[in-house]
Amino acid sequence: MAMCEHCITGVSHEGTPEGTFTRIGGIDCYVAAPPGEHDTTKILLFLPDALGVLSPNSQLLADSFARSGYRTVMVDYFAGDPVPSELAFTGRHEGFSLDAWHARQPTDLVLARTRAAAVVTAAHPTFLKAPEDLERYRALAEAPLLLNTCEVDPPFPPEAQKVADEILGGGKYAPGYERTYWPGCTHGFAVRGDLSNPDVKAGMEGAFKATLGFLKKYFV
Structure with missing residues (x-):
């Protein structure tokens, strides 16, 4: 099934992300930790949309899960090559091709960078x-x-x-x-x-x- 225009368009949400970036298993990750004491034996794995871990919207959503008590890890399974947030929120990004991007980031390769x-x-x-x-x-x-x-x-x-x-x-x-x-x-x-x-x-x-x-x- 093909991607649609709504896969890479939307509205930028207000707020300041509170998480931090670190590398886990050789993969860059955005980590949002709950305030105070929390269960450290469980991790919520956040798989972002096409805008990847640099999307402020996804970072804010990960922060919301963290505030609800779940240590949340958002994985850069696009290996530094997401759809640019500029394209999604302004419609402007010279030289970007969605078809070429998807060819570089086939689903099997993306999912192979994560675990179930x-x-x-x-x-x-x-x-x-x-x-x-x-x-x-x-x-x-x-x-x-x-x-x-x-x-x-x-x-x-x-x-x-x-x-x-x-x-x-x-x-x-x-x-x-x-x-x-x-x-x-x-x-x-x-x-x-x-x-x-x-x-x-x-x-x-x-x-x-x-x-x-x-x-x-x-x-x-």
């Missing part, structure tokens, strides 16, 4: 094939899965979202499956949405709350 987590949550996923990938996940995976989905999502449209429910819902996926749906929201809403839009604001805040609830339910 014990609990998986995703917002408006891209390159998720329905039903093939969903059936493979049901057959091979062991991690509970939460999908935060929306109304306008070319890479993972409502019809594909329903297929996910048919394959994984109703107890068909024993480790656990949940899906949220946010009307009035567009692909990218959970990270780069326009918070002046009430529907988008409700979607972003709701997806974050649902993710925290899912983590508290399964990430124990």
Whole structure:
């Protein structure tokens, strides 16, 4: 499935990131630590969107998870070659080609730079094939899965979202499956949405709350 325009466009959010950069296993990472005492035996692995670890929006979101009690590590799985934030937030970046970038960063290579987590949550996923990938996940995976989905999502449209429910819902996926749906929201809403839009604001805040609830339910 192809990327859509919403994969690399959005609104820059206000705030000052509070995390720090370090190298873990040879990979650059943005690390956001909870204030005060916290469970140091668990790490929340934050896989950013196409803008990578340098995106201020993703850094602020990682900080929010940290303030909720989870030591959060955002991985630079694009190895210093993300889609430029300037392109996403201003539409200007001379000489950048999305097709050429994706050719340099194929999905298999990107995911090979990370390891599987014990609990998986995703917002408006891209390159998720329905039903093939969903059936493979049901057959091979062991991690509970939460999908935060929306109304306008070319890479993972409502019809594909329903297929996910048919394959994984109703107890068909024993480790656990949940899906949220946010009307009035567009692909990218959970990270780069326009918070002046009430529907988008409700979607972003709701997806974050649902993710925290899912983590508290399964990430124990």
